[in-house]
Amino acid sequence: MDELALLERSQGPVTRTRLVRDLSALGLHAGDTVMFHTRLSALGYVTGGSQTVIDALREVVGEQGTLMVTCGWNDAPPYEWTTWPAEWQEAIRAGHPAFDPERSEADHSYGRLPEALRLQPGAVRSRHPDASFAALGAAAHRLMDDHPWDDPHGPDTPLARLVELGGKVLLLGAPLDSLTLLHHAEALADAPGKRFVDYEQPIAVDGRRVWRRFHDIDSSEGAFDYVPVVGEERDAFEVIADDFLAAGGGVKGHVGAAASHVFDARDLTGFGVRWLEAKLRR
Template sequence: MDERALLARSGGPVTRSRLVRELAALGLRPGDTVMFHTALSALGYVPGGPLTVVAALREVLGARGTLLVYSGWNDAPPQDFTTWPAPWQQAVRAEHPAYDPELSEGTHDNGRLPEALRRLPGARRTRHPDSFAALGAAAEALVGEVPWDDPYGAAGPLGRLVAAGGRVLLLGAPLDTLTVLHHAEALARAPGKRHLRYEVPVLGPDGARVWQSYWDIDTEDEAFAYGQAVPEGVWPFTVIAREALAEGIGLRGRVGAAESHLFEAAELVHFGVRWIERNITRE
């Protein structure tokens, strides 16, 4: 890490107190329920790293607030392992460790903040391996007893976030990281919606390892044939979010050195559903 370059970008250290001021200026409020995505290096030099960012968020939200992150499972079996030669499949089925909400490492794809949050005392994580973690007053309400099938639907953490009047915060993270738009995909009624069936080892009620099958929208590639509506090589969530911002949905500001955004989850999901249903007209 080049601390000097980060300091120059952010005009000095992005301390906890500075983060608190700038998050409040962006529009974050005490008592908010917030899903957040962070590109830590985009903020500049943050003394203390992820734990400083989480502490600042918790200070702004106060005791009545709640933080939500997508955690995932970094070591889940590949979705296509069921197409491998039979002996290889059998080896995986016999010995692949089970997903453990307490111990299994979250995905590396979303940076360091989600893993830092899920390891904090009091954090809760879904027993569903396509996992979310939460910390704060509404943590259990967001991540407890998630249904196996359709975890991105109304009964999953994102549906609960919307129902609770939650918000979505991007701290320097690009618009394509808006996981909440997977909930819009789950709700949208448009042709050619793609689902996948996953098989994963989990801990059963008695603590023994069992294989569980579940189905969900295709979040690995794309849930719809977006090529009919967005330029090649552009992630559709970027286009949806840009158009939402152009219509006045969401707030923009700077936190540290990073362009940041704050959305009302319900408003963004509603826009996303309408956008999908308007633009996806064929399989």
């Protein structure tokens, strides 16, 4: 989309001052711990792009606040690489670099902001190659350190610690189905038919590249078969979020030109667990 179209969408430039005003009106405050998801183009024409968004968020949450994003690993070997022909597997095992929290790029499908945040001076990235997160601010190490290798969306993970810290989730023009926090609800829910994956990825151990086996809910294809509950046309996370909003949870507003939402992490997780356990036991 060209600059003029973006400017028309936002009725002029979206500056840092405008973002700060809109974010504050949406309910973010100094000292908040905020996990955010952004579709940058939805905001309109942002002067300075990703850096301006990060600067505005940091201004709103202040020195005692913390920002958090989901990163993943853009160049992670796919889950199914161990089913490839033996020659291809040998090439991957011999030559694929180990995950490096400081150098490995964030998943491009998450947009520009996760990579921009993880590159900020002082940012901390969690150690998990497939489910990594990054944080910047006062609680960054508390959120990121010692990310469990297995069940990386469950207890004592960055998502669990976000809940424990009374954190918030911000969608800046991002769709409701981007709520990564609901993977935490999936990990916690006691419901039948939960699906898991086991996979291998390379990490560094004492300076050596080591292939490690990981175990997690299937966050790629879905931790549950949601089709009987939500149909084939809708995403389950979108439905859960819509139901949460209908029940009075969350705050809706606009930041720049973008329809945006703020959710209390604890409330959304609890609602998600209850929703899953009720709907999937029918």
